[in-house]
Amino acid sequence: MLTDEVGQDAYKAPNPGISAENPRRTGGNLVQLISPEGERISHPEFDLWVSDVTDEQLCSLYEDMTVIRRIDAEATALQRQGELALWPPLLGQEASQIGSGRALRDDDFVFPSYRDNGVAYCRGVEATDLVRAWRGNASSGWDPYRHNIATQQIIIGSQSLHATGYAMGIQHDGADSVAVAYFGDGATSEGDVNEAMVFAASFQVPVVFICQNNHWAISEPVRIQSHIQIADRASGFGIPSMRVDGNDVLAVLAVTRIALDRARKGGGPTFIEAVTYRMGPHTTADDPTRYRDANELEDWAAKDPIARLQTLLRNKGLLTEEVEAKTQAKADEVARELRAGVINMPDPAPLDLFNHVYSTPNSWIERQKDHYSRYLESFSGSTQEGAL
C-alpha cells in the first residue's frame, strides 16, 4: 500500500544527478534537507538551490510557518465560535505551502485550492480576506490581479487547467513568469488534472504542478486514488517530477526553485509531489475518528514541519529569545487582525445579490432586482405602519 511505503522510505537520501535541466523523477526517494530530528542533511545538488538562504531568512521561514499555523488555529476557533461557516485547516502542511510559496516571484501566478491559505499568505493576501468567503460574506476574498493568485477553488482539480492555460498565455507573450497549480492527492484522480498534464506536456508550457499529498481525500486514503506514487504519474504524460519531503521547508523551497527555473528557461512543466500530512480534519465539518487511526496521526506529529525547523534553528543557535518573541508577536498580531476583521466585517446588503452576474446590464436581472427591491420595501412599509 502506498501509505505504508511512504512511511518506510520517507527519509532516504535523494537520488544524485538532479538539476534544473534534468529534474528527473526521484525514484520514490524523498528530497530532504532537514531530517525529522532537525538535522541539516547536506546534498551536493539540492544544497546549491538553497545556498543563498541566510540565517535571517531561515528565521523568517520559521516565522511564516508559525504565523500561518496561528491563522489556521484562529480561523478554526472562529468557526467553532460560530463566526465562520466552515474552515479547511492546513495544520501539518505549513512547510509545503511556505517552502513553495516563498520560492515564487511576484509576477508568477498561482491557482490554489481551498486549503492553500499559507500560499495565499505568501502572496500578500490579508488575513481577513482569507476568511471572507468562509464566513459567507462574499464569493471570494481578494482581487486575483492584485496578488497574482486566483481565488480559491473548490471544484477538485479544476484550477490545474486554469494554470496550464495561463502558462500557455505566458508562452505566447514570451514572458519568463510561471503559473503554479496547487492541488491534493485526491485531485490527481480527476479528469481535469490529467487533461491539464496532457496540455502542459503537449505545449511544453511554463507550469508547475504542486500536489500536496496529505494522505487523505476527506475519508479516502491516498491508496484509493493511486496505485503508484503520485509523482510517478507525471512521467506517463512526459512530465518530469520530483518527490519531496513536504514537511521540510528547505527541501520544498529547493525543488520548487528547480521547477520554476526550468519553466522560466523554457524547459516546460514539472510535477512536484510534496509528501505531507493533514493533521486536522478535512474541514471543521468532518470527523476523522470515523476513518483514521490515531497512531497514524501520532507518527506524523513526530515529523511536524515547524518543530523540525525549530530544532534546526536551536541547534544553530539562531532561535534566540529575541527571534521567538518577534515570531510570537507577529503571530499574535495577525491573529488579532483576523479576529477583529471577522467580527467587524459588515454584512452584505440584500441587493448585492444581483451585482456582477454580467459585466453589462442584463434585462432579466435588472427586472428581478427591481421586483425584489419592491418586495423588500413592502416590508419596511408594514413595519413603519406597525410602529405607528
Added chain:
Amino acid sequence: MSKLTFARAINAGLRKALENDPKVVLMGEDIGSLGGVFRVTDGLQKDFGKHRVVDTPLAESAIIGTAVGLAYRGYRPVCEIQFDGFIYPAFDQIVSQVAKMHYRTQGRVKMPITIRVPFGGGIGSPEHHSESPEAYFTHTSGLRVISVSNPQDAYTMIQQAIASDDPVLYFEPKRRYHDKGEVDETADLLTALPMEKARVVTTGSDVTLVTYGPLVKTAGDAAMAAADEGISVEVIDLRSLAPIDFPVVEASVRKTGRLVITHEAAQSGGLGAEIAASITERCFNYLESAPVRITGFDIPYPYSKLEMHHLPDLDRILDGVDRALGRGNSLSGLEG
C-alpha cells in the same frame, strides 16, 4: 411504522435494495467508512462489504462512466454525487451516454443507474454546495428525474428508482436530511404510489401551488398561513420532474383557475417555465390569471449570508399567491 429522519429513510431504502438484489452496487466518494458526508450510506459498507459499497477515486466522470459499464454487464449501480455542484464533471457521461444508451441500442441495453444528488440550499455552505441543477437533466430525454420531499417518499422512491430499468436522477433536498417523519418500512413497492406520479399534499380551491423537493414543506406552511387569511391553496408535490405528471396539475388548475409555481432553481429556462407553458397550453380557458413563478433569481447561487434572500420563503410565496389572486402585492401597480 417508525420515525426516521430523511437521511435514515434513504439509508433504509438503500439497505433494502442491497438485500433484495445482489446486482445492486453503491458507488461514490466517501460513502464507505465515513458513510458519506451526510451519513446517508452509514453502516452499509460494513454490512455489505467493499465490493457492494465502493469508495471510488475522486472522479465524477469515472463514477458515472464506469456505472455505464456495470449496467452493460447487468448490474444496477447507485451512484452518489457528493454535492449538486460536483455533478458537472459527470455531465457528459450522464447526458451523452446514460441518457441515450437505451435509444441508441433500440432497447437492447438498459441503463438501470440511479444517481443520488444531494441538492439545494439553505444550509450555509460555500460555493458549489447549494445548486439546483435539475433543469439541465429534465431537458435531456431518456433520463427520469425525481425529487423527494418527505421520509416516506425518500424510502420508497429510492427503491423504485433502483428498480427502474431507466436511469434515474434522484434529487435529495439536503436541508431536509434531518427532518423526521413516519416511515412504513413494510410498504409494498408494487402498491405504493409510483415515482412518476404527482401528489396533492393539501387540497384547496383558490390557487394551485406546484412545487417539489425542499420547498414542499415551505409551500405547505404557506398554504396554512394563507388559510388564516381565508385563502384556500392546493399544494402539489410533483415528485417526478421528468416526466411531469401534468394530468394532476391540470385537474387542480381547472378547479382553482390559478397557478403558482415555486422552486429554488433560477427562473429562466427553469421547470417553472415549462409548467407555466404546458398548463397554459392545456387549460388556457380555465386560467383566471397568468401563472406566477416564485423562484431563485437568475444569479449564481449566492454566498451564504444572502441565501435567505435568494431562496423562496413563505412570504415570497404568499406574495406570489396574492399576485395570482389579483390581491395587493409587492408588484401592485406594475405592468408586465
